[in-house]
Amino acid sequence: MSNLRAGLIGLGMMGRHHARNLNALEGVELVAVADAFGDPHGVAGSLPVLPDVDALIEQGIDYCVVAVPTHLHFEVGQKLAEAGVHALVEKPLAKSYAEAVELANLFEQKGLVGAVGHIERFNASLRELRRRLERGELGEIYQISTSRQGPFPSRIADVGVVKDLASHDIDLTAWVAGSAYSRVSAQTLHKSGRDHEDMVASTGLLENDVSVNHLVNWLTPAKERRTTVVGERGMFVADTLTSDLTFYANASVDTEWDEMSHFRGVAEGNVTRFAFGKPEPLRVEHELLRDAISSGDQSEIVTMRQGAAVLRVCEAMLESSANGTTVDLSQAK
Structure with a gap:
């Protein structure tokens, strides 16, 4: 089976750690990264730093890790769901409970894996x-x-x-x-x-x-x-x-x-x-997310519905x- 094609948006303090794990994860290939402010930690490697989530989606990714500021979570998550892309959104899922519920509904309606980065x-x-x-x-x-x-x-x-x-x-x-x-x-x-x-x-x-x-x-x-x-x-x-x-x-x-x-x-x-x-x-979070996307079993990840409850x-x-x-x-x- 071919590797999952992963994208990452947000290359800041948390994004750099996501990039490191995505690059080391068996069964996954990090194929595209995006950040409107560039790559301050030099984690993109040979990949071009794309400007936004729209450019990221155009690369044909299977799933995306979202590590942008909280107020952007809803907009980015909504675009990913509409494009049929699975996602891991860093916590908190959104800036409000109402937005979080809407995101959870979107991913569920599309039959997508939607996870939240409650790493603990x-x-x-x-x-x-x-x-x-x-x-x-x-x-x-x-x-x-x-x-x-x-x-x-x-x-x-x-x-x-x-x-x-x-x-x-x-x-x-x-x-x-x-x-x-x-x-x-x-x-x-x-x-x-x-x-x-x-x-x-x-x-x-x-x-x-x-x-x-x-x-x-x-x-x-x-x-x-x-x-x-x-x-x-x-x-x-x-x-x-x-x-x-x-x-x-x-x-x-x-x-x-x-x-x-x-x-x-x-x-x-x-x-x-x-x-x-x-x-x-x-690393455990990424491994279980990969497995959830491959199998459809979301029992081991933090779902968007649970992130909304938080x-x-x-x-x-x-x-x-x-x-x-x-x-x-x-x-x-």
């Missing part, structure tokens, strides 16, 4: 965590907490920290728990003088009654990427910077203090850090912060 789903620590939760190793899940903090990335100009960073945590939380969000509340802050928020603290509840909370900002001088899942048998902590997964077991300890014996709780037990393979998340929660967080309310997401969608 392909991090080895979270994939291992999800496998262990599905096997019931934690028992009942009580709470999922995430912390995604660090300095401001100069590449971001057209969305705030909620849609750029918190979107990762929303997607991975729903995916790990196997449940959508039921309600959410949030507080945002603007501290860096930009138009968009740079800090958010959010709490919520999933439809399966798991409590969630997220701390996300661009104002911390050290990077932190941590997901903590607490349940009846202990706690898992996934660090996606190092791809480590650690389990903290509950222990049953008898007390000799009669006054305390009637209190029920947990005590510190054994701590285990698991060993497993740690492939590059972006934006719905993002906008609920922003609405909650603006109005001082808890937003009910269980109403008709």
